[in-house]
Amino acid sequence: MPIPVVSDISGNCGTGFDPASIPSQQGKVFIVTGGHAGIGLATTRFLSSSGARVIIASRTQTKVDEAIKQLVTEDASLSDRLSYVKLDLSSLKQVKAAAEEVVSKEGRLDGLVNNAGVMAAPYELTEDGIESQFQVNHLGHWLFTQKLMPLLEKTAETTGHPSRVINLSSFAHNFISAYPLASPSFTSLADVNRTFEPTGWIRYSQAKLSAILFSRELNRRAETSGSKVRSLSVHPGFVRSDLYKHTSLSVLQRAFIGPEEGAYSSFYAAASPEVEEKGIWGAYLVPFAKVKQTTKAGDDAKLATDLWDLCGRLVEEKVGGI
Template identity: 40%
Template sequence: MLCIFLVAIVTGGNTGIGFVTARELARNNAHVFIASRSKDRAEPAVELIKKETKKDAVEFLQLDLKSLNSVKRAAETFLARNLPLHILVNNAGIAATPFEKTSDGIQDQFGVNHIGHFLFTLLLLPTIKASAPSRIVNVSSMAYTGAPPAGIEFEKLNDPNAYTSFQRYSQSKLANILFTIELNKRLSGTNVYCNSLHPGVIKTEITRGVVANWGTWLNPIISIMSLFFLSPDDGALTQLYCATSPEIEEKNLRGKYFVPFGEVIEPIAQGKDEELAKKLWDFSENLIKEKLGDDIFSKSYA
């Protein structure tokens, strides 16, 4: 699938498996945008990828998933370039952070891991469809199995006492899978392949949320445990498979859930709940309209 004209966006591409994904896409001649909140952290990553790959088509795209206005601006900035978009890897995320709300008043793990990516994807969707065959890759986690029995209890999302930080993370990761299911339905009849995945347990900076929540005394424990974690290079393999493997198109793999390394498995019941997926879509769309106005999606779904 990779060619000189391929264009890709990787959210959180400045570190961890996002960095590896961006680097390998660039190595294979893709024009890669690293969508990241911090310019100070992203620009060194851009330069490092250029140095390691000897490729110059790597750019920083300002994206703060904690701000819906920032997400909107990021999409508009990319769209103003009038480029195709063949691969969107929704990789960025936070995990088990202390309870906090985004600038839009949304519980932060749900806001960053799901709502921000939901908006970003839908604003880019007309271009993704026009660029087909194309891919949307939503990075979830096996942690989705820790969501409450009801899956996502929308009325409790902003209640700081309703869940533990890990349960909030689990709900957001379940949302990634359910978003994939509903989006895949809406992409029926197109050559856009949308899948979700668990990358594995990886030694990355995502554990900083756990430390922020529970304290630095966890650092030695995490260091020992990380000896058994996957490296970022191995952890990126499954999302790279979903983003680039010819098998995705050859086998018509759509709306699937992958685990390392590129294996399709059946999610548990919550991760296959089409009714909950539709409810999540409607909730997410209405929440964003409430924050940004009813016309936010006027050019989406085209």
């Protein structure tokens, strides 16, 4: 079955999704983290072009201003649909402030696309003393999501449709399970602060496995608590972007898909009515917009609850809770 496997990995052979199939999103509000660049910018473009208001949550205002200028040059009608909130995922204190700013200004939030990320970065601890790839890709998004949960919940009550949390994972979530020297584990800070190996790929894998477990656990909890907030995770494909700046893979980027196709699965997950009709909450999507079985670790209920509980303990310890 070589072709489907290649399709799942890269998206280059992916078919079956037409962005024009997504109905108008007018009246809805979304947040896209890192929504000024790469896949995030393309996601912002799809959502705002389909009528939604999009808040770009990024750490550098000048980059967001530039992205908004570009989008408005392409389509002047987007000018009143795009705004900015400062979000630096490497600081838990700043993540709390960002979410509090959103809650103070917004009356609804239909979807949150947890898109920002770093890949294979050198080993570094954040100001909170947490391995940077784990914090930027996962823990910062976990806290951001928890803080926004009441607004997401309130919106779902009003619209009668689940609000959505989309977590950007990666095919790379597989690597940690194949790594011979350690297994995925989320019982303590020491677990997630492991160096593993010098390239940073296994730490990236740990963070992207976390994105899948986060979606599954959020969904599982919603089913038992009656929450109307639901989640999916997405592997966008191998996509040309700045993400590869810490790696030697930049040269391969010519074979990758562009950011627009890279945003197909995120756009589908955030906005397609089919997701609700099919009830595929908690699923892991691969290019384009196809549900795929993950690794054994991605399906591990204990890992998912351990990760959720660890995030809660770390947030309590570092910034006094949600």
